[in-house]
Amino acid sequence: MLAAVVAVVGLPLASVAHAAQAADDTSQTLAPIVVTSTRAPQPLADAIPQTSLFDEQDIADSGARDALGLIALAPGVQITRNGGPGANSGLFIRGAASSQSLVLIDGVRVESASLGAAQLSQLMLDQIGRVEVVNGNVSALYGSNAIGGVVQIFTKEGNAHPPRFSFEAEYGSYHTQRQSAGVSGALDQDGRTTFSINLSREKTDGFSSLDPAKAPGANPNANGYLNESVAATLRHQFSDKWDAGVRFLQSNGINSFDDAYGLPTDLNESHDRVRSASVFANGKLTDSWTTHFIIGQGQDRANIEQNGVYTSRFNSEDRQYTWQNDIRITAAHKLLFGYEHLDQTLDSDQFSAPDRHVNSVFAGYVGRIGASELQANLRHDQYSDFGGANSYYLGYAYNFDAHWKASASYAASFRAPSFDDLYYPFSGNPSIQPERSHSVEAALQYASNAIGVARVTLFQTRYSNLIDYVSDGSGFYIAQNVGRAKVQGVEGSWAGHVGATDVRAGVTFQNPVDETNHEELTRRARHFATLAAHRTIGRWRVGGEWIVSGERSDFDSTLAGYGIVNLSARYDISKSWYVTARVDNLFDKDYELAYSYNTPRRGAYITLGWHPS
Template sequence: MVLPSSGIERRAVCAAVCAALNVLALPARADTTEQVLTPVVVTATRSAQPLADSLPQTSLFDEQDIADSNADDVLGLIALAPGVQITRNGGPGANSGVYIRGAASSQSLVLIDGVRVESVSLGAAQLSQLMLDQTDHVEVVNGNVSALYGSNAIGGVVQIFTKEGDAHPPRFHFEAEYGSYHTQRQSAGVDGALDADGRTTFSLNVSREKTDGFSSIDPALAPGANPNANGYLNESVAATLRHKFTDKWDAGVRFLQSNGVDSFDDAYGSPTDINKTHDRVRSASVFANGKLTDRWTTHFTVAQGQDRANIEQNGVYTSRFNSENHQYLWQNDFKLADAHKLLFGYEHLDQSLDSDQLSAPDRHVNSVFAGYVGRFGASDVQANVRHDQYSDFGGANSYYLGYAYNFDAHWRASASYAASFRAPSFDDLYYPFSGNPSIQPERSHSVEAALQYASGKVGVLRVTAFQTRYSNLIDYVSDGSGFYIAQNVGRAKVQGVEGSWAGHVGATDIRAGVTFQNPVDETNHEDLTRRARRFATLSAHRSFGRWRVGGEWIVSGARSDYDSTLAGYGVVNLSARYDITKSWWLSARIDNLFDRNYELAYSYNTPRRGAYITLGFNPS
């Protein structure tokens, strides 16, 4: 199978950047004026730019979008982004996957405040462990941007930004939720300034969520699975402290840790087995930003990203996978002229794995990168190059070249070409009886063309045609003795058309995305696993006095999944919020309104209709 979608399943079968940037506070959601174009994103270029100016397809989920969403975690939120599909092997906290434009989870990079947090064993991050209570906003970049971030950014980048404090007196806020499956969630936080002049700001947020859940696997499809309900417990904390020394220099620290305990089913076990995984995702960074001259700004970051997954069966720990990512970043932004910016920098990455299942040497990566963004009359240009030197397999080069022509103040056409790579994961290299230390990175080349309309009255509408060709893909090939060994033999192609809209119809906020794609495994001449050829999302929310009401519609066509076919589905979610006072509010939501029975992964159950109510306090 080319592009394996789950390392955990494979084992069962086999046996800052933006932390360094002055992240800008996003303005309040505008109404129907041109101010709607002022939201700033940083992920598409590694520097701040208006959302509508981004050459790669970029989705921004701000504070209001998060409040409107029915999701509790980041995975559920980004399911509303165009070109994004998700999978879950059960309920909250379960093993999950994200597919951006048909790329596997290991081929899409996840950052928290610029910090890598993926498992070096699997090569993917645990998005289902990241709660929205600590999240300020999320950016999703579709397409090949390895030239900015290195390995894994073939399908795109998901960047999560934690909450920061503003220059106001400390304010306290909290939420308490109860709902179906005996779900309980509590969150609390405080943020503001520690001094009268607002030079030292902070934010602290904690949360706890517990649910009894439901049985992850349908016993009719997997008789060996335990039919009991699979619960989940998550406890998370995030904190930020920033001090502004002068008008030109500031520094600070950021920290996020999410601990999850997930009960899961094993299709290959006994119906009486009790299986749990103890997970942790951590991001910690120290940063400094300085303006050396009127044109030259520099950023320093020292960071640690951590992923832990310890599996327990019947009260006994059976496996341990603890990953560490240590990053050291120096980035420089040089303003050549009013509409021309040069970017250059150096990054060092150390990756290590502590596991009782495999032994792997530490990996060391030295990277240099440069980029340019500029405007010549009606033309916009973005160019990026990057070289990554790995201690275990050598060097890898990436590049990105994009061009846009602005016909007038609203219409623009753009095109880009990019080359990228994915470094082999430690499982690919060293896992017993399947790893192959001689394999090389996966490669890809992408081309896309887009037409965009942007205005304050309707927002940003975009249609993008794209194609990504994968070569040197890591496939697991039988050696004739019952084992499957990693080899660079796979080829794949994903081509399609993607439409997106983030904007307004009058006073109603709209977010919509639709994708038609052809995700083909060219080695085996079949569709790539769990990638639908057609899928779409639509959300709409509107305020009426003290009320804000809305809904989401998520629809997908059929998908192949390990010698079976998952049927298409459509799920509708509704939400409503009432502001009791300026500080107190009450909200309710209904998930899966029509109680659809559907699958995101073969044999795994999904939640039926559920209702949830939340009481919150947040002073203005």
């Protein structure tokens, strides 16, 4: 099991083994290991920030089409879609906007430099082995955008066994077809060189993305989607102290979409790409000092075509260089420090922008003194286009016994202006400064082998210097630092078991307020919840999900609340062959995630798969 965790997080075996031993010494909870909440391995139950983990079993159980659908099951998370699969989407963690939550793939940024957000709807789950979601203000660990939280996606990796093949074929509603295949294992007998390759293709005819009653000028045709994705990883263990490798993920999507302000005969397509490529190395300089290197490239491409002619191009590239060092002072005290360099470029036919260069230094401490846990992080980011920004995180937890603990934290974060904010024609403002936020939270947690990890968190985030677009009196709206907002609430989460039934639940009550205009923040519900339960009975794996949301405001309208039920069942025909059936939106609810945009009605899907026994 430890070897599998090592492959996921990209850290040496000794580091993760030590974290697992520390978990056994301080808690009766056999929790999985996570890395995003501190940038170093630790048991999930020890994380001070609210952290959700989705492993391969969770991904298989979810029945989600893409990473966005999976993340929607995390507590505190809401999503929006402007239509069906592959359409423009939004991610809101604790009320923060998409551009205020950071997305990483194997530690590499992949957001659009133009918009400041990542295209999660383009990332298919066939290439993903694990996802971690950290709620709350953690810019002190990762820099800009990590105000609402961080989503870190880890691609699949190989283990030290002979090569094994697997495949799936799916067919379902809207003429949806999906095929995926993968192979992973070791290239040598001693298992020092491991690899994984996963490919997938998905095509759906879809449905009309816009409601004709609210957008009569839009084309009423169905809006289909085609996605082709590949991921590959190669890792070599040179010795017990050093390993290195490469990772690659690319997802290409072609999405047909509607334009509410176009003609009913217009055919619009968005040609999108998300790519993450990296080279990494991990080594132990001494028994207590481990160093990590990552050289990575993230790409986000969005090219729009109307009636066969390309009308716009937005191609972003992030080049990232990270050097991190972990020092174990004692078994209970660890230091972390490092340096990161980021180059961001934009190639667009709509406007030009100078390249952005960011130099960052960061440091952190994680420790335990008796029943007390401590976490402190500090980071400085120096930007070439607006100057520097500091962020910090202070967290404390007290363990009442082996199961109960209380925690509190305070943090300061920032979001750098996007290239659109700075340079877009007639609206950009090169003199604007980063958005700022300060967050405070307190939590009570119970963790045990019997039920898993359950947690209740009180949180509040205040935003200042928010970038709003203000009229200049001549018909144009210019980016200005004039906005203020506050989101406060209570969040409950549970990932664990009821007997032999695996359960994941989250519920949030929040008050997202635009303090500048004295209005609710758009598309943020005041209350929402998710519940997922799955159980293995003989050769069967059965379960379902319930996703509910209260009403939300959106463009001077109110989106009604909704409740969606999804059911799934898997049957193992043999040790290798299996068949899965899934029904989404069981009760055929008509609901909206964004004003005027349709959502899928009841759909049924069946999958035939094979994996090594």
